[in-house]
Amino acid sequence: MTGDEATRTDPTDLLALDAQLSDDERATRDRVRALVDAHVRPHVARWFADAVFPRELVPVLGEAGLLGMHLEGYGCAGRSAVEYGLAMAEVEAADSGIRTFVSVQGSLAMSAIAKHGSEEQKQHWLPRMATGEAIGCFALTEPTAGSDPAGMRTRAVRDGDTWVIDGAKRWIGLASVADVAVVWAKVTEDDAGDGRERVRGFLVPTSTPGFRATPIEPKLSLRASVQCDVALDGVRVPADAILPHNPGLRGPFACLDEARYGIAWGAAGAARDCLEVALAYAQQREQFGRPLAAFQLTQAKLVEMALEVSRAQLLALHLGRLKDAGRLEPHQVSAGKLSNVRAALDVARTARTILGGNGVTLEHSPMRHAANLESVRTYEGTDEVHTLVLGRHLTGHAAFR
Structure with a gap:
């Protein structure tokens, strides 16, 4: 074509x-x-x-x-x-x-x-x-350590040929339906083997005694998904449950960058759907004897949405080409996640205005997208965190603390 x-x-x-x-x-x-x-x-x-x-x-x-x-x-x-x-x-x-x-x-x-x-x-x-025979979850975020995973309180202690994990996690997607949880915990200094404290990952079957996942309800966003509180009360796993490679926060951060890359594309998709729904509605909905699409203010909204969608798609495609070439950097992923989710929210909200009162029903997708995107905006790094990541890249100064 x-x-x-x-x-x-x-x-x-x-x-x-x-x-x-x-x-x-x-x-x-x-x-x-x-x-x-x-x-x-x-x-x-x-x-x-x-x-x-x-x-x-x-x-x-x-x-x-x-x-x-x-x-x-x-x-x-x-x-x-x-x-x-x-x-x-x-x-x-x-x-x-x-x-x-x-x-x-x-x-x-x-x-x-x-x-x-x-x-x-x-x-x-x-x-x-x-x-899909087995479902997994990724247990990193905690009730008191969301944007600051280094502040996690979940601990794993070596006990002979086993590890014992105690702590709590929050907003863990799929935890109540998962078969295995990737649990990130701090290993005590003695167990680290070199006098240092570090974060390590453990594969914990969710059937393990002491592992309990409770769905967070009711939610106003991501309602077709499941997020949970997770309690880890003396969860005992074998020594080989530990992920052996890449200890430290680099481990979960490398996975988060994979997810954030997908979010940059996903947000562009949500924005595109909102634009398409609003455009189709404006073409068939008549007011004052002509379609909404024939009014200047409606066309201005559609044009702004189309520009935002195009910019989001271009950015996502550029990041994809960089990733396929092995040249994608973490700050670039932050730029994609921050920019595209923000754009998608603007598009969703504008699309809802074109739909008028009908836009608040589930017959149309933009308001559902807008509600969902509030969660997408928050998870895998808030706007503030990604702004500071980009600020550090621009200035060389870390302003996180």
């Missing part, structure tokens, strides 16, 4: 970005879009209204190769960063909560095992997680 053809068939593609994709990339996008249209869009408003996480969707996503999509081997699809990003944009165009599941499973839990686990751990967990 040429750029002119793309523009004619999709007026929201202002910059003919479709022409910048390879045939394989377009095929991946179209395949995931078809899956979402068939299995997610018809049901997602009801899932959101009833606060239901659709467990039946998990094997569908696994069979489509979306779980751990960017990972190599162990039954994972091994697709490019751009293909993974395009897939996340399509999933989040339907709902942020469903993309959150894919992200927690693949970019957090599976990435932690793939990046930092032993060969035995990878062989045991990754193939089953890739199909």
Whole structure:
């Protein structure tokens, strides 16, 4: 498809970005879009209204190769960063909560095992997680340590051939439905072996005595997903439950960057969906004898939304090309997450105004997207944290403390 053809068939593609994709990339996008249209869009408003996480969707996503999509081997699809990003944009165009599941499973839990686990751990967990047979969660955030993971209080103490973990986690996606939790805990100085205290990751089957996950309810956002409080009360795991590689906060941060990369794409997808919904509504809704789309103020809103969507898509695609080339830096991921989520929220809110009173119902997606994006704005680093990351990059001064 040429750029002119793309523009004619999709007026929201202002910059003919479709022409910048390879045939394989377009095929991946179209395949995931078809899956979402068939299995997610018809049901997602009801899932959101009833606060239901659709467990039946998990094997569908696994069979489509979306779980751990960017990972190599162990039954994972091994697709490019751009293909993974395009897939996340399509999933989040339907709902942020469903993309959150894919992200927690693949970019957090599976990435932690793939990046930092032993060969035995990878062989045991990754193939089953890739199909959706096993679900994972990533237990880092705590009630008193959200934006400051170095302040975590969860501890792991070596006791003979076992580790004993005590502590609490909060806002842990999938914890109540997960089979395994990647739990991050501080290891005491003696157990670190070199007189230092550091953060280590542990693979904890959620059936382990002392592990308790309680869904956080009621929520006004991500209602088609599940987030939990987790209590760890004398949780005892074998010595080989520890993730052996990359000790310290570099471990979870490397996984968070994978998730943040997907968020930059996902937010662009949510924004695109809001624009498309608002444009279609404005074309068919008549007031004062003509469509809303014929009014100057409505056109101004649509143009501003289209520009924001185009900028978000360009940024996401640029980050994807950098990632595929092995040149993506953490501060660039922060720029993508901060900018695209902020833009998506603006687009969602503006789209709702075009829908008028009808926009507050679940018949239309923008207000649901806006509610979900408030969570996306907060998790994997708040606006403030990513602003400070970029400030440190610009000035050389860390202003976190």
